[in-house]
Amino acid sequence: MKKRQGWLFFIIFLLTLSVYLLINYPLQLGLDLQGGSQLTLQIIKDEGKVTTDELEAVNSVIDKRVNNLGVSESNLQTLGGDQLILELPGEQNPLVASRVLGKTALLEFRTQKEGTSTDLKILQVQRLSIKDLMEQYSFAKNSQNEDNFLNVIKDDLKKIEQELNYSSTSNDLYGKLIEIKKYVDNEITNLFIKTDLSGKDLINVGRRQEQTNSNWEVLLTFSNSGGEKFAEITKSIAGTNQLLAIILDGESISEASVGMQFASTGITGGSATISGNFSAENARELEVQLKGGSLPLPIEIVETNTIGALLGSKNILKSLYAAISGLIFVGIFMIFNYRILGFVSVLSLVLYGFFNLAIYSLIPVTLTLPGISGLILSIGMAVDANILIFERIREELYEGNTLTRSIDSGFQRANSSIVDGHITTLLSCFVLFLLGTNFVKGFAATLGIGVLISLFTSLNCSKTILRFFTTYQSLRQKNLYLPKNNF
Structure with a gap:
C-alpha cells in the first residue's frame, strides 16, 4: 500500500514540476510557428x-x-x-x-605610407561628404519634397566626382553614391601598407559606449603573439605623422595616430579600441563579424x-485546434468503449501531455509543424499501449479473476508487447534524427521523446491511477470495466 502511495505522490510531484517548467521556461517555436x-x-x-x-x-x-x-x-x-x-x-x-x-570579415592593420598626409586628408573629407549625402538621400526618400532634395544631392555628388576626377557608371543616384563611396574607401586603403597583424591574432571582441558621447566603440583583445606585433607596429609610427588604419574587407573604418609616449615600447597590454563614430547597431554588427572569424570563401545571399508572425500564429492555432480535437475524440472513444479504464487512460494522457511539453521546454526542443505531428503521433502510441493493457485486463475478468488480480496480470501480460513496440519506434526515430534534414529531425525528436514518456505513463501512471480508483468500493464493480452486454 505504501508503495502505491509513493508512486501516486511521485506522479503528483512530476505534474507540479511540469507546470512549473512550462510557466518559467516557455516553449521555443520554430520558423513556421514563430515567423x-x-x-x-x-x-x-x-x-x-x-x-x-x-x-x-x-x-x-x-x-x-x-x-x-x-x-x-x-x-x-x-x-x-x-x-x-x-x-x-x-x-x-x-x-x-x-x-x-x-561579409568576409577580413581584418587588417596597416600603417600609412610616407608623404600621403595631404591626399589622405582630402579623401577623408570626401568620405564624410559622401556619408552625409547618403543620409540626406535616406531622408529625401521619406520626405514630401523628394525630387527637390534628390536634385540637390545630384549636384553635390557631381562636385565630388569632379574633385576626385572620377565618374560613376551606375544608372541610379543611390548606386552612384555607393560606387563613389567604394572608390574613396579603396583610395584610402591604398595609402596604407599591410602589416603581419590581422584578425587571426584576435582572441576576443567586445563593445561599449564611449563616455564622452553616445557613440560606440569596439574593443579588441589580441593573443600573446598578436599583442607583441601590435606593440611593435605602434612603436614604429609613434610620434610621427603616420597613422594606423584598421581595415575591414578592404574598407578603412578607423585611422588613428600613436602618441610620442609610446615611442619606446609601443602600445602594450595586447588590446586596442576601434572608434569610428559607430552607432550601437554598427558596433554590434562589427563585433559579430570579428567574433565569427573570416569566411574562407565569399558567400552571396541568393x-x-x-x-510573418501572423502566419506563424495561425499555424499555432490550427495545430492547437487539431491537437485538442484529436484528444477529445480519442477521450470520448476510450471512455465509451472502456468505461472506467477509458477514463483512466484520459487522465494518463493528460499527464503524458504535461510531461512531454515540460521536457520540450527543459531540453529545449524547438517546436515546428512536423514536430507537432510527431507529438500527436506519439499520443497515438500512448493510447495504443493503454488499449493493449485494457484488453488484457478484460480477458482476465472474462476468465473470472478478481479485479485486483486482473489489473496486475493485465499489465504484466501487455508489458513485453508494449516495450517491443516502443523500442522499434525509437530505432526508427534514431535513424530519422541521424540522417534526416531539419524538419525530419524535429519530427523524430518529438516522436522519440513522446515514445519514452509513453512507456512511463502507460506502464506506471495508468496502473497507479487505476489502483487508486480501486481503493473505493463503489468503483470495484466489474460492470464498470466490461461492456454491458457481458452481464
Whole structure:
C-alpha cells in the first residue's frame, strides 16, 4: 500500500514540476510557428568545386556569427554541395542578418605610407561628404519634397566626382553614391601598407559606449603573439605623422595616430579600441563579424523568404485546434468503449501531455509543424499501449479473476508487447534524427521523446491511477470495466 502511495505522490510531484517548467521556461517555436526569415546562401569559388572541408568551414563561421547575433534557435543546414539554408526564427528583417553574414570579415592593420598626409586628408573629407549625402538621400526618400532634395544631392555628388576626377557608371543616384563611396574607401586603403597583424591574432571582441558621447566603440583583445606585433607596429609610427588604419574587407573604418609616449615600447597590454563614430547597431554588427572569424570563401545571399508572425500564429492555432480535437475524440472513444479504464487512460494522457511539453521546454526542443505531428503521433502510441493493457485486463475478468488480480496480470501480460513496440519506434526515430534534414529531425525528436514518456505513463501512471480508483468500493464493480452486454 505504501508503495502505491509513493508512486501516486511521485506522479503528483512530476505534474507540479511540469507546470512549473512550462510557466518559467516557455516553449521555443520554430520558423513556421514563430515567423522569421529564411536565407539561401551561395558559396562562391572561382575555380573548381567547393570541397567538403570548405563547406564545413563556411558552415562553422556562419554558425558562430548567427550565435553572436543572438537569434534564438536558429537553424543552419547544407543544401547540395555549395549552398546553405539559414533559418532565423523571430527575425522579420533579413537585411540585418545579411549585412553581417555576407561579409568576409577580413581584418587588417596597416600603417600609412610616407608623404600621403595631404591626399589622405582630402579623401577623408570626401568620405564624410559622401556619408552625409547618403543620409540626406535616406531622408529625401521619406520626405514630401523628394525630387527637390534628390536634385540637390545630384549636384553635390557631381562636385565630388569632379574633385576626385572620377565618374560613376551606375544608372541610379543611390548606386552612384555607393560606387563613389567604394572608390574613396579603396583610395584610402591604398595609402596604407599591410602589416603581419590581422584578425587571426584576435582572441576576443567586445563593445561599449564611449563616455564622452553616445557613440560606440569596439574593443579588441589580441593573443600573446598578436599583442607583441601590435606593440611593435605602434612603436614604429609613434610620434610621427603616420597613422594606423584598421581595415575591414578592404574598407578603412578607423585611422588613428600613436602618441610620442609610446615611442619606446609601443602600445602594450595586447588590446586596442576601434572608434569610428559607430552607432550601437554598427558596433554590434562589427563585433559579430570579428567574433565569427573570416569566411574562407565569399558567400552571396541568393534568396530571402520571410514568414510573418501572423502566419506563424495561425499555424499555432490550427495545430492547437487539431491537437485538442484529436484528444477529445480519442477521450470520448476510450471512455465509451472502456468505461472506467477509458477514463483512466484520459487522465494518463493528460499527464503524458504535461510531461512531454515540460521536457520540450527543459531540453529545449524547438517546436515546428512536423514536430507537432510527431507529438500527436506519439499520443497515438500512448493510447495504443493503454488499449493493449485494457484488453488484457478484460480477458482476465472474462476468465473470472478478481479485479485486483486482473489489473496486475493485465499489465504484466501487455508489458513485453508494449516495450517491443516502443523500442522499434525509437530505432526508427534514431535513424530519422541521424540522417534526416531539419524538419525530419524535429519530427523524430518529438516522436522519440513522446515514445519514452509513453512507456512511463502507460506502464506506471495508468496502473497507479487505476489502483487508486480501486481503493473505493463503489468503483470495484466489474460492470464498470466490461461492456454491458457481458452481464
